[in-house]
Amino acid sequence: MFKFKIENRVGKARTGVLKTSRGKVATPNIATVATHGKIRILNKTDHKRANPDLLIANTFHLWVNNKVKEIRKAGGIHKWNRIKKPTMTDSGGFQVFSLGWGKTHKVGKVAKGGGLPVGEEMGGTENSAVKITDGGVVFKYENREYKLDAEKSMKIQRDIGADIIFAFDECTSPAHSRSYNEKSLIKTHAWAERSLAEHKKLNARALKGGGGGQALFGIVQGGIFEDLRKKSSKFIGSMDFDGFGIGGSFGEKEMGKVIGWALDGLPDEKPRHLLGIGKIGDIFTAVERGIDLFDCVIPTREARHGVLYTKGGRMSIGRSIFGNDNKLIERGCGCFACANKIKRKDIRQMFKTDKDKARRLATIHNIHFYKTLFREIRETIAIGKGFEKLKKEYGVG
Ligand SMILES: [Zn+2]
Structure with a gap:
């Protein structure tokens, strides 16, 4: 089964729903890269936690x-x-x-x-x-x-x-x-x-x-x-x-x-x-x-290299300025890592002591960040306002 329906429009931008036999995808959206059929480094539980669309x-x-x-x-x-x-x-x-x-x-x-x-x-x-x-x-x-x-x-x-x-x-x-x-x-x-x-x-x-x-x-x-x-x-x-x-x-x-x-x-x-x-x-x-x-390798590939996405910009978490940073990776983020109160200094340290775990958590966070970005984009198109403001929130333009 394959169906696509456009639901809202602002100028040329649009939101829609893609229906496949494995479920619906709200658009605009991004396909998470699973090069060998699975998202690299994530186990089965992580996959569920990341929950890509x-x-x-x-x-x-x-x-x-x-x-x-x-x-x-x-x-x-x-x-x-x-x-x-x-x-x-x-x-x-x-x-x-x-x-x-x-x-x-x-x-x-x-x-x-x-x-x-x-x-x-x-x-x-x-x-x-x-x-x-x-x-x-x-x-x-x-x-x-x-x-x-x-x-x-x-x-x-x-x-x-x-x-x-x-x-x-x-x-x-x-x-x-x-x-x-x-x-x-x-x-x-x-x-x-x-x-x-x-x-x-x-x-x-x-x-x-x-x-x-x-x-x-x-x-x-x-x-x-x-x-x-x-x-x-x-x-x-x-x-x-x-x-x-x-x-x-x-x-x-x-x-x-x-x-x-x-x-x-x-x-x-x-x-x-x-x-x-x-x-x-x-x-x-x-x-x-x-x-x-x-579709893009950025969210997952960069996560494996210690780059975490936030609305305030990309963070190369290995940098020394994060060594004493007690803030969450991103405040308000609902991903598994942030919901478990993992701080920037913690994940920075984890990249040194338990690299695999750090890479898994970073991957889950970045996938969630992109999911949030696309959800917010869809919301601004659906209500017909706020797209320019959202751009600024994400540091664009
Ligand atoms: Zn997070």
Whole structure:
């Protein structure tokens, strides 16, 4: 089952409800990253305490670590990890391409200070680890060779069995030139058609066999180029996807503009997911332009590195100023750690004496912080006021 209903609007921002067979998700919201099918470092009890609304597992990592067969045999990811939460998987493409351009250009998902193209000679995704053809991608990972294409990605994601899956696309980097993006978009659009065709076939077969259907999201690409983004939005938006992802990586400066172009041709009534983005300021920017869903490694990854989120800003808890800080991690926070009156100085000390426990508590706190952020965003949209004030409370703008 997959349904999406928009409930309130302020300008382009909206709240809604996503219904899946594993439960409802109020939007805007963020999928917590569960790379290997579970949130890293958390045990079963922690998972319940953190209580994320939505999870996203990583197709690439599950696949190259030989977990997909095991998951299929168990009857899908929800039975395998015993976590009955609405779950997504990505297409696996992002990691493949980042093995190429990420290593060549040393860039991640968001480039610092603007993502200006630096010319065709810098624009290639291919290197010794990744070869791309119109058909798909061949890549080397830990001395093994793999092939991934639209059909294969759909098959793997079907075997994993998440509620929402993504079409196979080529993710370009901010270092990619215009001409590279033009060529790449042709591939991404052809792969979107192939992904949708394969998905329909697999979905029909699963439903006939009494299994559950999956929702497929198409992905808009086009780099930081207005005409390419709009072209991609129109093309992908005209197809029979259940929702849409906005892909690619771009500079922080152009994020708002790029999102606007990317949403331009999409049907209003379907959900839109901004892939891999989750900094607080970027979330506000994107929600204002009509994004419903996010996923990002920030809350959990930073927690494992001792970075705790509060409305007053990020705290690197290892810093000496927190050595005598008797305040709670965040006053008023209802997470397991704060409800148990854990002070800043305590968790700082715990990172030295019982690192695993400290990382678990920090992860639970940061997930709760993001849940609170999104709940407050939804509340301001629902009552039609307070969005700008909320931004300021979170130190944005
Ligand atoms: Zn807390």
